[in-house]
Amino acid sequence: MxxxxxxxxxxxxxxxxxxxxxxxxxxxxxxxxxxxxxxxxxxxxxxxxxxxxxxxxxxxxxxxxxxxxxxxxxxxxxxxxxxxxxxxxxxxxxxxxxxxxxxxxxxxxxxxxxxxxxxxxxxxxxxxxxxxxxxxxxxxxxxxxxxxxxxxxxxxxxxxxxxxxxxxxxxxxxxxxxxxxxxxxxxxxxxxxxxxxxxxxxxxxxxxxxxVVSHADWADTQKDMSASRKAAKEIGADVPTAPKGGTAKENAKWWNGLSDEEQANYIALHPAGIGAMDGLPADVRDEANRVVLAEKRGQYELELASIPPEPRKERPGPSGMPSPEWEKWDEKYGDRKARLESAINGMKAIQGRFDRTGENGLPEAYLLGFDPEGKGDGKVILANGNPDTAKHTAIHTPGTGTNLGGINGDLNRSDKLWRNSSKLAAGEPVSTVMWFDYNAPDGIPQATESGWAKDGGPTLQHFLEGTEVAQGGPEASHTTVSGHSYGSTVVGEAAKHHDLPADDVMVEGSPGMQVKHARDLDVGADHVWAVGADWTWDDAIVRHGGALMGLGDYGTIPTDDEFGGNVMDYGDYRGFSGHSGFWDESGGKPATSLRNMSRVVVGDYKNVELK
Known part of the structure; x- marks a missing residue:
């Protein structure tokens, strides 16, 4: 110039x-x-x-x-x-x-x-x-x-x-x-x-x-953002610096201190950072994470399409041994292809939830967290309804075997909990949040180790703090923290170490919460709720099998009398898996367990059916 x-x-x-x-x-x-x-x-x-x-x-x-x-x-x-x-x-x-x-x-x-x-x-x-x-x-x-x-x-x-x-x-x-x-x-x-x-x-x-907006277009947008960030850094542009490792309150104070233009600039350049920041408004995180979702979907679809077709696996003849061509392909592409396909399935499930808005009254969805590579199994935090304005909020943690590729089942459970809780809420807004931001054990053997929960508990606590900050304080919403199976162990890890920003703790099919008594969970024993299905083999194995076989001990089983919490009625057997059937709606009628969980979510304690 x-x-x-x-x-x-x-x-x-x-x-x-x-x-x-x-x-x-x-x-x-x-x-x-x-x-x-x-x-x-x-x-x-x-x-x-x-x-x-x-x-x-x-x-x-x-x-x-x-x-x-x-x-x-x-x-x-x-x-x-x-x-x-x-x-x-x-x-x-x-x-x-x-x-x-x-x-x-x-x-x-x-x-x-x-x-x-x-x-x-x-x-x-x-x-x-x-x-x-x-x-x-x-x-x-x-x-x-x-x-x-x-x-x-x-x-x-x-x-x-x-x-x-x-x-x-x-x-x-x-x-x-x-x-x-x-x-x-x-x-x-x-x-x-x-x-x-x-x-x-x-x-x-x-x-x-x-x-037509193609996957290539969205993948290119990701490159556009990277080039824009580099240009801003090279010339020392005045882009606000986000708090590194900040608390939810610090994050909110930083965000609220930015001008409208500064907020827009930061979202445009750093959507992944904004989407992951606890304490920020739900609509802001949702907008940022939807951009990340679209970009990652484009990137993954293009990468998957670039992988050469899988060769025939078996050698010619009766040996049944893998062919050299297949072994070479599998070594180079097999794991990555499986990873990409799993992640894309999860992204399709998230988009499927977006597409269900309005179906049977289902509210707008808010994507509060997304990372296909996060914590090993991916990261998805998705809310039914805006938690910032909800009078009743339920934050649910899934358990063993959860991963991005199979997240659809957990999203459907969150839908069912929202639908039945909303019917009981007397017109007050309800939000149910499916929180998956920890590395879940892949199977029963891994689930006998408590390290997964020790890593996930603090992350859950931070999210809960962020939700409370975004809502405007502890009195803004009645909050229930829920955990299924090993997810309940993660909830216990969060509750036993911290001042849990929640009114109730509710667990389904829990093998233990790393405490001996309900009173150790920070919300008071009368606000701890558990449900199990003793007469179904799979739920009994999850809740009692590990301790009986010496494979793991997470404290007293929450459905045991000595734990001291409220044990809810599961209801009648309907021909479904006991351990995964707490949210059943077959025949158009919610299971007793689902009705009871919904009553806890809206604070209708007197009508919860106890054993």
Whole structure:
């Protein structure tokens, strides 16, 4: 960038363009919201049939288009605003130099050099002549006052010569002019650096000219964000720094202290960080995590498509041994392909929950956490209804064998708990949250170890604290923390060490909560609720088998009398698995266990059926 260009530059023009992209992003967000939260739910509630399914498919595609436009326009807005801020700072420095030159009667030339008049005390009867100086933008060296060294590079030598010439010149205007010239050069360099960093970033922010948002488009958005973050870092753009390892209160204070523009910039550049930050509003985390979900889905789908087809596994003939081609393929691609397919299945399940909004009254879903690589098994935190505004909140932790690929079953259980709790809530809003942010044991042998819970308990505690902060305090909502199977052990780990921000603890099929008595769980024994199915073999094995066989001891079984909590009635056997049947709704009628759990969620304690 040249001096005249910077002098004539109007950063406000970039900011006006940024405002235009902000308006486009907001418009797309509004349109997406109407499609997802108003139009599609009404269609599901009022119409049935194949034609409606096809129409809903088109609505989803249109929503995806708006989401993509919202994200990309928001990213362009952020880049333009950050570039404008850097150029404005450079322009301010230049204007200051121009004002200094005018005050001294100096002339700034088109190449950025500064001409100064004659001045100073006479030498040999003559006033020292004027002249012209040109400066570089190189910072002053700590060795400025040292003799010239041939070991320095050419620019260092030139700078040293220029400084020594200035010091020796009897015209004091020369030193003033050189200082002004250096300010001009520094301003031009700052503007040039910003322009060079952002020009390629803005050029790449171009969508395809078709009407379909593909997985490749979303994968490319992820690259766009990475390039934008790099550009901001390279020029030292003023992007707020989030608290590192901050508490929920610290996170909320930081977020609330940002301007609207700073919040928008941070979401555009760091959606994964915002989506994972406990204490922030649910709608903010949801928006950020939906971007991460779309980007990761695009990335994973492209990577899966790039894996060569699996060769025939068996050798020709009767041996049944794996072929060398298959073994080579499996070693290179087998595990990764399985991982990608599992993650994509989980992402489809999350999208499936989004698509069910309005079905049988199901409320809008909020994605409060998502990471396909998180904690080994992936991370999903999804709420039915906004927990920030709920009067009754249930946060549920699933157990052994939970992973991203099989998350659909846990999402359905959360749906059922919301549906039945809402019927009992007398019009008060309910939110049920499926919280999976720990590395769950893969099977019974691993579930005999308590390390999984010791790692997951503090993470659950942080999320609970964040939920309370976002809600506005402990009195804002009646909160129940629930855990199924090994998930109850994670809940126990959180409750026994911390001031648990919850009113009730509720467990289903629990093998133990690492305490001997319900009173050790921080909410009071009369607010601890447990349900089991002793007459079903699978639930009995989970709850009692480990301790009986010496494989693990997590304390007193919560359904035992000596534990001291409330033991809820499971109900009649319906031909389903006892250990996974607590949420059964077969025949259109909720199981006794589900009705009882729903009563706890809404605080209807007197109607809970106890054993």
């Amino acid at each position: 040249k001096y005249p260009t910077l002098s004539a530059l109007k950063p406000g023009d970039l900011e006006k363009a940024a405002d235009g992209y902000a308006a486009a992003s907001n418009m797309a967000d509004h349109a997406k919201g109407r499609l997802n939260d108003e139009i599609a739910p009404k269609m599901r509630g009022a119409l049935k049939g194949k034609s409606v399914d096809e129409a809903l498919t088109q609505v989803r595609k249109l929503s995806a288009n708006f989401h993509y436009a919202q994200t990309e326009c928001g990213l362009i807005r952020t880049n333009l605003n950050l570039l404008a801020a850097e150029l404005r700072a450079a322009k301010k420095k230049l204007k200051s130099a121009e004002a200094d030159a005018a005050a001294e009667g100096f002339t700034i030339n088109s190449d950025g050099s500064v001409s100064y008049p004659a001045g100073g005390d006479k030498v040999d009867g003559k006033t020292p002549e004027g002249g012209t100086v040109t400066a570089s933008a190189r910072p002053d060296s700590p060795t400025d006052d040292m003799p010239i060294s041939p070991s320095k590079d050419a620019n260092d030598l030139a700078d040293s010569l220029e400084r020594q010439a200035t010091q020796a010149n009897p015209n004091p205007n020369r030193a003033k002019a050189l200082a002004i010239a250096k300010s001009i050069a520094a301003a031009v360099k700052e503007a040039t650096d910003a322009d060079q960093q952002y020009a390629p970033v803005l050029r790449r922010l171009r969508a395809d000219d078709d009407l």
